[in-house]
Amino acid sequence: MNNWLRIGQILQSYCYLCGQKKNAELTLCHGCCHDLPRISHACQQCGLPISANNQHRHCGQCLKTSPPYERTLSGYIYSDPLKQLISRMKFSGNLALARLLGQLLRDELMDKMDSCPDAILPVPLHERRIKQRGFNQSIELARPIARQLAIPIFLNAVERQIDTPSQTGLSKKQRRANLKHAFNVIEDLPYQHVVILDDVITTGQTVTALAACLRTAGVKRVDCWSVARALPAAAK
16 A cells, blocks of 8 residues: 555645544544534524524624525634644645635534535635635635535636635724725626635625626525634634
């Protein structure tokens, strides 16, 4: 057996976070999976955590101003240790972590989704950003979910035509201005129900801009999925 393959198999037998031996498809042990900051009750539209006693099942902001997408499903709150895993995936080029996070989101979606979309649209990156990073993390996250649901990932119909500066540290207003005219539909969309998939939804401005673009192009229903959802205090 190839030595590198043997090393890879050995590493996959241990939890990525605590280093304990595990017996599961995921590269996390049962205890570490259990300790991840899951979102149990959330606004159906924007995905922000809300009280289990909220009779409207929507937050006050969505009741006041409805976004251009219908439902958001996020698996976890954007905090450690999940925040560390996402950062390592994006900035260290760790595709194994992309597969892990995609599997975690897949498992959460199986319990929460109410209907299956026609296709998944990973949030597009500008070609310059892809060259720098080497991959689009949202595409890698989408792969295990698309396989599970037997639906396509469509990659070429929407482009990120502006290489927007990093959103990190920007306010909600600054993010909105940063993303103005960022996306463009360049092919006909044969789907009526599309889900946008991203690693983290922070203020929601990226998915809002992309959803508005899809709706203008004729998509009837747009939903959003993400591994994590940032709380408002972290999204200012």
